[in-house]
Amino acid sequence: MIITFSSRFEDSPVFNYINSLSPIKPVKSVHITQTFSSLSFASLPSVFTSPHVSSHKESRFLRRHNPSDPSKPESSLESGNKVSVNEDAAEFYINAEELHESCVPGDSVGEASAEPPSEHSKFVIELPRNLKYDCGSPECDAATSCGTEAGCESEAAALSAPLVPYAQKTSENGSSDGEAHLQSICQSGQRREGTGCDWESLISDATDLLIFDSPNASEAFRGIMQNPLDSVTRFCNSLMPRLSQNDINDEQNVLVLDTVGSREQPETEDPSSQYGEASQPEDTELMQDHLNSCMGSNQIEKEDQFNCKPGLNLHRGLRRRCLDFETAGARRKSLDNVPNSSSSMLSQSDEKITTNDKQLVPIKPGGESARCILPGIGLHLNALATTSKDYKTIKRENMAYGRQLSLPNLAVSAHSPTAGQGPGHESFSSASSERDMDGTENGVQLLQDASQEPAFLANEEFNQNSPKKKRHVLLTIYSSLNYYVMRKFEQAGETESSCKRCNCKKSKCLKLYCECFAAGVYCIEPCSCQECFNKPIHEDTVLATRKQIESRNPLAFAPKVIRTADPVPEYGEESSKTPASARHKRGCNCKKSSCLKKYCECYQGGVGCSISCRCEGCKNAFGRKDGSFVGTETEADEEETEACDKSVAEKHQQKNEIQRNEEQRQDSALPSTPLRLSRQFSLPFSSKNKPPRSSTFNIGSSSGLYTITIQKLGKPNILRPESKLEGHNQAVAEDEMPEILQGDGSPSTGIKTASPNGKRVSPPNNEFGPSPGRRAGRKLILQSIPSFPSLTPQH
């Protein structure tokens, strides 16, 4: 896989171009601090910035650090300093490459990272601060207010995964540069409290701009800011008209990229859930509400969305985990105190390889894997440097890559510059349109992540107060909104994986028995595992174990549920028969659960059983194996017949049972995947649509990439009301699974290619697949692209 990716990447003109460019440029460091004085903007970012964004930003900084010697946190920080704010994009790119060397061979990159800009140490510190500002959430404040190092650490951790190591260090050792850094962050955060936010002014400015462009837009914008319902959607819609078709296309692409990037959110590592909470910003909640409104998910409880379990910030947790996982390679360096000798075992080269592999190979089923399309990101950044046209082209290319690449590697995302960029991309896209108007002048900045933007904007643009700046701000906001929307969808997927909590006792969380490990995420506080090694501090061990497992089964970390493309006619007969557009890659082997309980992976994944399943007495509400395919099996036939014969009452009963099960899940507040996803997707409808939801989620989770088209943002009618009683289960499944599943995730349908053993192997190629075009028209659809397929070969 890696090879494939690399080859493409290298071959691409873009890549060459990038190589030719010197990634690192001494920069004119803009002192954010000063800028910050203008509170108004500081708040702004926070509002739009999702927690993820914040983390991204941080992660970004952290990432920069990563390259530097782990043993010397300071140096790492310093490295980050070099780059000026304006040039962040470039920097990002560089870092990304460094992180993902395999993807991008350019030497220059590595060098750049290597450079130690000690001079700008200050810069680094400031950045974090800014970030902190960005996160206007109460949580941040809380963390700050605590005034304790722990608080600072937690916050920092929450903000960025990269910091984690440092944070841990600090906590453990009690002193380090990292600590100082954290303290500075905390201080900045404290300051921030006093500052208060100029959200109002920001809005007003933005509104003005919007008005300028479009009265409707301004109104919508206001609504977003002030009204919870559908504001985002309306806002987005109002803005859309301004964009040319090309822009729109770009935007879509961008969105996709962003999504990927967003996922990456750097996480904090750690063991402490508090980290996650700390970073959760109010803004985020606000945005969530808006998004929910847009999606019709008002019914969904915030808790569900944000927390795997009460008190936990899912997003944070996810990010953190993911980051840890994927980032492992990068972070290792930074991990001074890694207890595990094993960690040392891996050479850097190995690490790099690992990273690459990860990038290439979709590791986790959980959305995590999906997130990482670093390469794409890198390109994206590079694109910034290039002309807008180039940018567009690159973007598309990247997208293609990204899709193919599975996120598996959280690490990738975390490390990649992209992480921070999720928003950035969006902004960029939106910016692109703007850019045309304004020129390329701000292109770079625009490209920068929305997350970053806050700081940048505050410093540069806002200070200047030029109309352009404002406009830029608006674009940024717009992008942020899009980002949020995307996030929302992503969450569905991510959540699933992210929410995982394990209770391992003997596996040390280093086996697939461990849900966290299997999902490619680190265990976090909520886990009740014992002797857990699935933590950032043991990242080496984790990676080594992962490798080992993957060597045994390349698809081990691939998403278990493969989402197929739209239920389009493509499927032909099958389409009618098969309700689900998604399938479990290997199929289940249930014997007693009738595929009606979560014991069944298919059911758990919200997908119907397929021919690949070896289950007995399948009654999977999402689709029986017999129903879906041509199953020639006797059993299947029998079942099919059975299904046909089934009385409505029976069906109804099943549904009820399913519902009950779902309810139970919900009650238990389990973060379990399906639920989350389903919720989000099913948002429009009451949470009662249980089964369907599940199906949805899977998709997102793991490795899939999510593609969202703006057009339908507001109204993803993902789930239709269940018409449960109707036809057989299949029918039901179809109704429920509808768009999400159907959405074309992968043209390939991927449904399963049966392995010799009858085990399912998802078709490799398909997964990537769906051409953007397909999706484009669709409402918001989260596509999960199973990364593993493509990856497999490489291994």
Place this chain on the structure above:
DNA sequence: GAGTTTGAAACT
């Protein structure tokens, strides 16, 4: 919360 059931993962 403890105990049981279940089926995937791991092992032989």
Place this chain on the structure above:
DNA sequence: CAGTTTCAAACTC
């Protein structure tokens, strides 16, 4: 590759 064991989630009480 099949059979067995181990494991942890899911489920039940």
